[in-house]
Amino acid sequence: MTEDFSTLIHYFERLQKLSPASQEAIKAICSAVHIPKNQDLQAIGHTCKTIYFVKKGIARIYYYKDGTDITESFALENSLIARVESLFTGKPSKKGIQVLEDADFIGIHSPALFDLYDAFPEIERLFRKIFEAAYVDTVNRIESIQFHTAEERYHDLITSSPDILQRVPLKHIASYLGITQVSLSRIRAKGAR
Amino acid sequence: MTEDFSTLIHYFERLQKLSPASQEAIKAICSAVHIPKNQDLQAIGHTCKTIYFVKKGIARIYYYKDGTDITESFALENSLIARVESLFTGKPSKKGIQVLEDADFIGIHSPALFDLYDAFPEIERLFRKIFEAAYVDTVNRIESIQFHTAEERYHDLITSSPDILQRVPLKHIASYLGITQVSLSRIRAKGAR
């Protein structure tokens, strides 16, 4: 095990102080994963048993709705990505994770992680905090989707992630915003006027 | 303390087995609250420090968006309600909780609850599970909002909560669905044809 998981431990420690024993326990269930652009990190139909940390690159969670490809979310550097609706229910996910730029991930094996909760309450606490924060983000996103126009959401997105336009195809941004490519094009044309 | 919190303990035990000591610790930070119809259980601007369990009645979380009253969610009997974006951040909430039918709640004081996490890991685990499940629901709700029409969401709602139509004003259902009363009326008229 020569891999360097310190980036991840550092990320975790900003949320929850971890004893050396906890840190080692976490590292022991991590693995490094490199995936080239346009490949799937996790396929549709697969039950999610790994939480990924993005060291480098971009990934997206996507699924098919009536035959069209929908992006549920993006994950950029220094963030976690997982299909929680499968992770927490144990059911196969209707969603996949695709890599949009050659990417380096750290994978955390979730059944092993959940086993650590008994021996290391601070690890359970860490992930409680992580998912509480993700939950709050998701509640706020509902407000954003439901009560802002697609145009407002587009401008919010490029404000919060200015480089995303250069890094992911517009069609994925359109489906992420809940609109068609055509609508997004119109919005962009309008903004350029 | 003559109050009966056994409904709540029973609700919790379906998710996580609790020792008698944990049960007593939880009961010690609970209180019974009765609120009449149309009153606020928690006001807008107040920092959320109580998680409520609905024993009887209906409540909704609401806020104002450009002056119009928006319902974020409903809570019926045998469910928990809290403004998580305030609960987990400690910031004042822009949302309030209003009672739509005379209601009986059990309030759980959240700072006291979070203090229990150190002494009772199984209580921390219980609430981790509760909020993980709520998180999954919220992720699924985004899919529902973004990729189903208002009409589909209306029919989904009355399928999953058939009695809600009789119990809450349509205007709240409309804003919950992300549409105007007028649109909801149109959808209902269409269905009756």
Added chain:
DNA sequence: CCTACTTTTTAACATATGTAAAAGGAATCC
């Protein structure tokens, strides 16, 4: 460099939902 493929834009038309105003119903209060 040329071809093929993918992505993005543009155009024309259809539809769902929003806005505003008015009217009909239902509940509440004195």
Added chain:
DNA sequence: GGATTCCTTTTACATATGTTAAAAAGTAGG
């Protein structure tokens, strides 16, 4: 029980977004 207020529906019109198709622009491979 009449008046008032709130809730719901209806109408007419405006607008945003969807759908389909085609053109244009950009990208990748031989």
